[in-house]
Amino acid sequence: MLFMRKFPSTTEYLIRNEHNRTVHNVRSHKIQAQLNMIHLEIFPEQKTFKTKEAEAALHVSSVRAQCLLKFQLRPVMGWQRDAIPSCNTEEFVKEASEVPNLLEEKGWQREKSFEVVFLGTGSALPMKIRNVSGTLVNISLIPNTYLCAGAEIPKQRVKSFIQALLRKNDLDNFQTCTVHHCKNSFACSFTHMSGWKLAFSGDTMPCNAFVQTGKDATLLIHEATLEDGMEEEAVDKKHSTTSQAIGIGMWMNAEFIMLNHFSQRYAKIPLFSEDFDDRVRISFDHMRICFQDFKILPRLIPALKTLFAEDIGEMEERRELRNPRGSSSEASSEQKMADEGRAPRSVETKRLKTV
Structure with a gap:
């Protein structure tokens, strides 16, 4: 120096x-x-x-x-x-x-040939607990690759780059489809030579094209920006509710469904819907999952509910105030859904109307 x-x-x-x-x-x-x-x-x-380097080393x-x-x-x-x-x-x-009945699952030796890292799981703007959505996929311990195909890049160069990316990561197939959000919004799926398939929705309303692109996915990562009961706001903002995201996974026949891109009103944990089952998981910032984790994740739900019980209670109170049971607004909403040929929310995911 x-x-x-x-x-x-x-x-x-x-x-x-x-x-x-x-x-x-x-x-x-x-x-x-x-x-x-x-x-x-x-x-x-x-x-x-703490720093790695001792200050005395600088003299x-x-x-x-x-x-x-x-x-x-x-x-x-x-x-x-x-x-x-x-x-x-x-x-x-x-x-x-001090929280009673808080489960601690011990770690185990994990095979990290495939790993998904959630760098951010929130929507719109970064907040104190959830960063804006960002998902990193590590394949075969190869250094991570970021693909960004801009409008000014010649199509042939993009195609050549994608082909090289497929070979480097042993991917057999990579597909995209346009989805219902803003202009030039895409979802994607890719299949590994070993057989697993990952589908990623990006930002979108329920979309038939994505159901076909992600068909039979091993893991579906789908946005669930808003809670059930906020379908009209979801349409206005061109996003999905929790049950709509789960419904897409059911239609897709996805083996596992990971929800992310939550509204920042659900800072710590989103509200759970009645459609949650053993196939459905929720994401957190800094979370890392590999294949062995898929089956353990449902066992963590009770612990998460216990840890964030106070926050869940507050969100449920706000939901009740916003949409009281038996209110005229809820009844009119159900009537509007019926007039449009849509099922009530309680069964909507069984016959989800996509656009």
Whole structure:
């Protein structure tokens, strides 16, 4: 670091590089620490915020950059650390430990030739607990590949790149279809040479074309932006409700259904519908799943309901206030669905009308 010699010996250096690990979202750390108690590998601990490199190794006066660290110029010059977020993982774990009947599933040796990592599971805007949707698929331990085909890229180049991607990841087939959201919205599916198939909806209303594209998928990842009872809002925003997403999975004959892209009103956990069964799972930020996890995930639902019981209760109260049982608005909604040839919500997923 020869450039440091150009500065006076009294200079203090602010170090900001890949070795810095600082807490920026305490609520996210808290949720992840508590989920980690339920399952060690599906909900891995977030990285510690301690640095890898000892400060003494620099041999100069230095300060590690931290989230919300401030340098005050006046009236007294110096560092201000009062706003730096701090988290105590032990306190978070202790709080969750006091919840009765909280299940802890022990980890096991997992085959990671196929792994799905949920980098974000929320919709619209990033919030404190759920980031905007982002899903990473790791195949055969090959470094992750991000495919982005822009409008200005010649079609032949895109085609050649996709063919190379298929060969590199031992994929037998890759399909896309247009879906009902904004212009140029697509869903996709891909099939591995070993036989498994993954279907991903992106943002969409229930869509027949996607049912065909994802037919007989091993894993369907489908958006479930809104809860049941908000079908009209889902149509306005061109999204799916929980039961609509599950219904698509049933039509598709998907072996497992993973719901994601939740409205940020369901920050910690979405509301469960009556259509949940052993094929249906819900996603969380930082969650990692592989084939062996598919069958264990339903066993985690009771623990998740216990951990977030207070939040679920509050959401159910809001739903009741928004749409009281027997209200004229609900009756008119059911009548409107009947007039359109659609089944009432209680059986809608059995005969889902897609567009």
